[in-house]
Amino acid sequence: MTNCVFCQIDLNPNQQIILENEHCLFLHLNQSKDTEGVLEGAGVIVPRGHRETAFDLTQEEWTATYSLLHEVKSYLDKKHNPQGYNLGWNVGEVGGQHIFHAHFHVIPRYDNESLAGKGLRYLFKSEKNRRG
Template sequence: MFDCPFCNPEKDPDQKIVFENEHCYFLQHPRHQDVLEGSGVIVPKNHQQDAFALTTDEWEATQELLQEAKEYIDRTYKPDGYTLGWNVGEVSNQFIFHAHFHIIPRYNDEPYAGKGVRFWLKSEENKRPDKVRSGQ
């Protein structure tokens, strides 16, 4: 995957490999630091389409880096909470088709404080039409 930014993190001089293990990287990019500082992603070193394709070793390596990233972000940025997640497929806003686990520090003073993953599940504006939901 020559053009994949996660298969070749060294090709983007702004992308920083904060740390890594045998199977995964924890990456940060400056364009994400302008909105919620400390944000980053954990990506498998082998190209995997999405989270459903990860091997057991990659899942374990992701868990290991998640704990290491939390310690680093807590110490460096002092967030008040976290939003964590995977996007799978275009409809969920995955636009780099290499699995990546978002680690998003959250802060009490941000405009969307208190609005995490469940916000979108409870939002009436995002409700599907009844006809579609019933399978008709």
């Protein structure tokens, strides 16, 4: 995929590979390194092969993602000392996926955030998210 920012990492100069294994990469966007930022330490685990969604990953890619996730946690725990994490896949346009190469969000959470203690369900339970 010549125009995919996860297949062609150099298409987005603001992202960098932090950790990797045979089947996947952990990428940071440069603004995620900002110690004052909301997404301090956040990144995505992406398969090296182009897979549109998490449902398209091979068994080897799932295993590699699991393995890399534990390495990522160790790295983030040492570097940023978060007090929690949000983890997730967005699948399909309605599910919030904007880049159609599967990517697993790893978002460290901190006790001094204004939304500390609010998980993913908090967003979906909002009055603004009522189905019409």
